[in-house]
Amino acid sequence: MKDPVTAITGITYDRESIEQWLFTSKNTTCPVTKQPLPKDSDLTPNHTLRRLIQAWCTQNASHGIDRIPTPKPPLDKFQVQKLIKHLWQPEIQLKTIRKLEILGAENERNRKYMVEAGVPKAMLIFIVTCFKQGQIDGLEQAFGVLNFIKIPSAETKQFLVENVHIIESLTGFML
Numbered sequence: 001m002k003d004p005v006t007a008i009t010g011i012t013y014d015r016e017s018i019e020q021w022l023f024t025s026k027n028t029t030c031p032v033t034k035q036p037l038p039k040d041s042d043l044t045p046n047h048t049l050r051r052l053i054q055a056w057c058t059q060n061a062s063h064g065i066d067r068i069p070t071p072k073p074p075l076d077k078f079q080v081q082k083l084i085k086h087l088w089q090p091e092i093q094l095k096t097i098r099k100l101e102i103l104g105a106e107n108e109r110n111r112k113y114m115v116e117a118g119v120p121k122a123m124l125i126f127i128v129t130c131f132k133q134g135q136i137d138g139l140e141q142a143f144g145v146l147n148f149i150k151i152p153s154a155e156t157k158q159f160l161v162e163n164v165h166i167i168e169s170l171t172g173f174m175l
Contacts, residue, residue, distance in 0.1 A: 003071040004050050005043035009033045012046050015071070016107075019043070023108035045071075075103060075110045080117035087122055097126075097141040104148030111149045120151040 003015035009030040013021075021027050022037065029036055050070070057067040080103075086096040100119060103110045114120075123142045130139055 001049075001053060002068045004046040004053070006046050007037060007043060008041045009035050009037070012049060013043075015043060015074075019107065019109050023112060075106075075113055077113050077117045080113050080119060084118060084122045087126060094138050094141070097138045097145065101141045101144045101148070104145050114145075114149050115152065119145065120149055120155060124151075 001014040004012050005015045005018060006012045007018065007030055009032070011030060011032045013031075018031075021031055028039070050068075054067055054070075057065050061067065080100075083096050083100055083103075086092050087100075089096075100114070100123075104114060104119075123145050126142050127139065130136065130142075
């Protein structure tokens with residue numbers, strides 16, 4: 001166990017394992033208690049258990065046990081919204097799109113937060129804007145972001161109704 005987190009049921013899991021159970025395998029119940037887990041339920045980091053594991057690893061280093069690193073804090077919706085705002089600042093635009101692409105590639109939790117924060121719509125607007133301005137910088141990365149995250153069908157329909165240039169923009173860059 002490298003990054004212990006506790007579900008709302010009170011059971012502690014390794015973050016990677018429980019996220020795979022919930023997000024990749026699309027399970028909606030606690031694996032131990034079988035209680036339903038809301039889709040938006042957060043996993044709480046179990047800092048005490050992580051420190052105990054790290055202490056044990058340190059004490060057993062002479063036996064070839066490596067100390068587990070302190071995990072970086074998980075991405076949250078507000079960080080993604082900040083990146084979306086940065087998307088429209090020309091001086092950091094490419095860096096922002098690359099960051100979104102990397103975050104989308106990392107894990108399902110990141111992709112979930114990216115969809116909730118509005119990244120699919122932001123990427124589509126970015127692509128249309130690039131098409132209108134004849135700009136190609138960042139397009140490959142924008143398509144890469146869209147490749148990692150699924151655009152909710154309701155959002156796609158609404159965007160197509162609101163922006164008639166999307167099909168023209170997408171096909172224009174693919175030719």
